[in-house]
Amino acid sequence: MTQAMIQARKLTKRYKRGGETLVVLDGLDLEMSEGRFYALMGPSGSGKTTLLNLIGGLDQPDEGSLVVADEELAHLGGAELSRWRARNIGFVFQGFNLIPVLSALENVELPLKLTPLSRAERRKHAQFALELVGLADRMHHRPRQLSGGQEQRVAIARAVATDPRVILADEPTGDLDRKSADQVLELLGRLNREFKKTILMVTHDPHAAEHAQSIVHLDKGQLGRVEENAPRVPAGEAQRSVRT
Numbered sequence: 581m582t583q584a585m586i587q588a589r590k591l592t593k594r595y596k597r598g599g600e601t602l603v604v605l606d607g608l609d610l611e612m613s614e615g616r617f618y619a620l621m622g623p624s625g626s627g628k629t630t631l632l633n634l635i636g637g638l639d640q641p642d643e644g645s646l647v648v649a650d651e652e653l654a655h656l657g658g659a660e661l662s663r664w665r666a667r668n669i670g671f672v673f674q675g676f677n678l679i680p681v682l683s684a685l686e687n688v689e690l691p692l693k694l695t696p697l698s699r700a701e702r703r704k705h706a707q708f709a710l711e712l713v714g715l716a717d718r719m720h721h722r723p724r725q726l727s728g729g730q731e732q733r734v735a736i737a738r739a740v741a742t743d744p745r746v747i748l749a750d751e752p753t754g755d756l757d758r759k760s761a762d763q764v765l766e767l768l769g770r771l772n773r774e775f776k777k778t779i780l781m782v783t784h785d786p787h788a789a790e791h792a793q794s795i796v797h798l799d800k801g802q803l804g805r806v807e808e809n810a811p812r813v814p815a816g817e818a819q820r821s822v823r824t
Contacts, residue, residue, distance in 0.1 A: 584647075585778045586635055587748060592783035593801075606792045606801035607644070614745075616771040617779045619792035626798040628646040628782045629750055635780065636748050637665045649745045666694040670739030670777075674751040677733045678723040678738075684710060685719040688738045695742060709737035713767055725778055729760025736767060740777070746772065749781040753788050765791040769812060 581589050590606040594601050604623050605627045612618055633639040635648055638657070646653050649668040656664055678687045688709050693761040710719045713733040723731050727768060732752060739747055749768065753761035771777045782790060789795050796803035 583614045584611050585614040585616075586651060586780070587645070587647040588611070588631075589636070589645040590797065591646055592642050593627070593639070594642050604635075604801055605641070607787075608798075608802060610796070610803055612778065612796075613779065614778055615631055615767065615772070615776040616794060617720075617792045617796045618781065619789035620780060621784070621789055621796065622788075622804065624797035625666045625739065627801045628798055629789065631798070632748050632750055632780065632782055635746070636669045636671060637661045662694070666691065666742060670742065670744040670747045672735050672739045672747065672752045673730070674754040676723070676728075676735045676755075678731055678734060680723050683720050683722055684726070687723070687734055688741050691738060691742050699742065701713045705735070706739050708743040710734070713737045725762065729763055730766050730802050731791045732756060732760070733767065735746040736764070736771075740771060740775075741752060742775060747777050747779045751782055751784070753783070761785075761788065 585770075588608050588610040591605050591610070593605040594603050596602075604655065608627070608631070620631065622628055630639070634641055634646055634653075637648075637653055640654070649690065651664055653661070679690070685703070685706050688706040689702050692705055697703075697705065707716070710716055713736055713820070715730060715733055715737065718726060718730060723734070726734065747768070753764055753767070756764065765788055768779055772779050781788070783789055791812060793809055793811075795807040795809065797806070
């Protein structure tokens with residue numbers, strides 16, 4: 581039986597806007613299995629990014645329970661939460677969030693500074709992560725010397741460098757052309773298939789959502805329908821099967 585990686589029960593999040601209380605998540609019940617690739621969809625204001633931030637420990641719910649990677653997040657204090665996040669969560673954002681004055685290698689190495697690894701070990705992990713995303717020959721380039729697709733692959737390398745159990749991606753292809761977007765989506769799929777990473781990707785793009793195994797729809801802060809996608813055959817594997 582597949583173990584649950586994410587369990588939300590009666591999850592509620594409110595924000596104050598002026599004199600108004602805005603309920604973004606309204607008693608949400610949700611369970612996501614370990615080692616699965618999920619796309620999270622829904623109209624603007626449905627709570628997608630809020631849910632992502634709660635799962636990543638960047639924000640706290642007002643009510644309800646949220647267990648991620650075997651931890652009830654409400655039980656973790658500030659320092660504990662930071663250590664838990666460094667061990668378990670990798671973030672990929674739409675805007676890349678790379679530091680312009682640092683090389684690709686130095687950007688990927690940054691989150692590893694929160695770990696007990698030595699400098700040599702951090703460098704080795706960062707190099708491996710860049711090799712994994714196909715940028716071994718660009719590791720000493722700065723962000724302005726890279727294309728948008730390459731910058732996003734550096735961001736993914738940074739997210740996986742600590743070997744997290746969960747990757748949270750917020751519109752990771754939103755600023756990319758279709759070719760670069762497909763390369764990023766194939767890379768996320770590979771991380772799921774080969775390295776068994778649990779991936780939760782927020783997207784408005786139905787084409788991007790097709791790369792996930794499950795599509796979870798949010799509507800007005802509550803769980804809507806859940807769709808299961810047919811297994812995808814990566815382009816390289818499809819070509820090999822045709823030749824054979």
